[in-house]
Amino acid sequence: MTAKERFESAKEIYASCGVDVETAIVKCMEAPVALHCWQGDDVTGFDHDGPLTGGIQTTGDYPGRAKTPEQLMQDMDMALRLMPGKKKLNLHASYAIFEPGEFVDRDKIEPKHFAKWVEFARERNMGIDFNPTFFSHDKVKDGLTLSSPDEETRKFWIEHGKACVRISRYFAEETGIPCVMNIWTGDGYKDIPADRMGPRMRYKEAIEEILSEPFDRDKVKPCVESKVFGIGVEAYTVGSAEVTLSFAATHEGCLPLMDNGHYHPTEVVSDKIPALLCFYPEIALHITRPIRWDSDHVVLFDDETREIAKEIVRNDAIDRVLLALDYFDASINRISAWVTGMRNMQKALLYALLSPNKKLKELQDAGKFTELMMRQEEMKTYPLGDVWNYFCEQNGAPVQEDWFAQIEKYEEEVLSKRK
Numbered sequence: 001m002t003a004k005e006r007f008e009s010a011k012e013i014y015a016s017c018g019v020d021v022e023t024a025i026v027k028c029m030e031a032p033v034a035l036h037c038w039q040g041d042d043v044t045g046f047d048h049d050g051p052l053t054g055g056i057q058t059t060g061d062y063p064g065r066a067k068t069p070e071q072l073m074q075d076m077d078m079a080l081r082l083m084p085g086k087k088k089l090n091l092h093a094s095y096a097i098f099e100p101g102e103f104v105d106r107d108k109i110e111p112k113h114f115a116k117w118v119e120f121a122r123e124r125n126m127g128i129d130f131n132p133t134f135f136s137h138d139k140v141k142d143g144l145t146l147s148s149p150d151e152e153t154r155k156f157w158i159e160h161g162k163a164c165v166r167i168s169r170y171f172a173e174e175t176g177i178p179c180v181m182n183i184w185t186g187d188g189y190k191d192i193p194a195d196r197m198g199p200r201m202r203y204k205e206a207i208e209e210i211l212s213e214p215f216d217r218d219k220v221k222p223c224v225e226s227k228v229f230g231i232g233v234e235a236y237t238v239g240s241a242e243v244t245l246s247f248a249a250t251h252e253g254c255l256p257l258m259d260n261g262h263y264h265p266t267e268v269v270s271d272k273i274p275a276l277l278c279f280y281p282e283i284a285l286h287i288t289r290p291i292r293w294d295s296d297h298v299v300l301f302d303d304e305t306r307e308i309a310k311e312i313v314r315n316d317a318i319d320r321v322l323l324a325l326d327y328f329d330a331s332i333n334r335i336s337a338w339v340t341g342m343r344n345m346q347k348a349l350l351y352a353l354l355s356p357n358k359k360l361k362e363l364q365d366a367g368k369f370t371e372l373m374m375r376q377e378e379m380k381t382y383p384l385g386d387v388w389n390y391f392c393e394q395n396g397a398p399v400q401e402d403w404f405a406q407i408e409k410y411e412e413e414v415l416s417k418r419k
């Protein structure tokens with residue numbers, strides 16, 4: 001059987017349970033997923049020499065890490081060629097590109113420091129999402145940035161946030177695609193604080209100041225991302241789930257962002273998606289894979305990734321849920337890590353789109369839980385692979401494992417030669 005014949009056969013099989021494969025493919029093609037630049041260089045960036053801080057950690061020392069903007073773009077380009085579907089570029093402020101001999105601190109960065117990224121994105125028809133970088137910097141004082149009791153420290157980081165709003169505006173204008181600007185800090189305490197509310201009030205006011213920088217709500221979409229704990233901030237985080245959710249709920253135009261590595265290990269973001277969709281016009285997600293903690297492993301085609309995709313699709317919310325990847329693994333080929341995670345996210349979306357969602361909801365409402373279980377389980381072995389291969393082909397991306405030969409070739413010819 002040819003790939004086309006396999007696809008035609010799969011189409012019939014899905015049609016027998018009421019799923020229109022062609023519609024699923026079109027919808028999957030239109031769902032943008034933001035590709036995070038920081039997988040390519042272990043969250044190092046180009047604006048500092050110090051260690052990674054903020055309670056996050058990369059582990060591993062696989063050879064060939066991108067060390068310059070040119071290398072990072074070259075690697076990203078390689079990865080992008082091996083992924084089907086619509087992508088956005090996701091940047092951190094620490095990836096500012098300076099001219100030789102030039103340097104400005106984070107409170108002074110300007111759109112021009114991201115002009116090369118705009119060029120990169122435009123040539124590839126991608127929008128750009130953005131993140132102020134509130135970590136890995138000597139102005140993080142006692143583990144705090146926006147919530148610091150020290151006014152000078154707070155002011156520096158507020159100015160950084162405002163500079164990032166201006167840069168986000170520039171991205172949206174230059175690409176014609178809205179820019180999602182996500183605010184996350186690692187602010188918190190290692191041990192039991194004496195004052196939990198004070199830092200949170202300062203955090204609230206600081207974010208309000210950042211968002212007082214003017215922007216058009218159709219072009220810049222600010223988000224606040226929560227976290228339960230980080231390395232070195234085990235006892236308390238300022239931007240907890242309650243803080244960010246309440247902030248977004250009470251500030252017009254600000255969206256909540258959920259990172260599925262940022263909750264207690266038994267909590268699932270898939271269940272939180274429909275909860276928030278009841279109240280917010282739009283929400284944002286960071287897709288990662290936590291193992292026992294916020295370990296940021298590569299996204300797999302696992303139960304929770306599929307469940308997240310199902311909640312987005314069956315609530316008809318592809319347009320309302322802004323998707324981005326956020327993980328970093330330095331122990332394996334970094335480009336392969338990018339490609340594996342992106343393909344799995346897209347595969348999960350396709351899987352969800354190939355589910356008879358309406359029928360399954362009807363079974364639930366009719367109290368037919370025996371049949372509901374049977375059908376949900378049977379769907380798992382429907383011929384997703386045949387549709388996925390066709391989807392990749394339609395998007396000019398390699399099918400099945402065919403992409404890996406290109407990774408190996410690139411590793412031999414490019415990565416292994418890097419010092």
Ligand SMILES: [Mn+2]
Nearest residue numbers: 225259286326
């Ligand atoms: Mn995140």
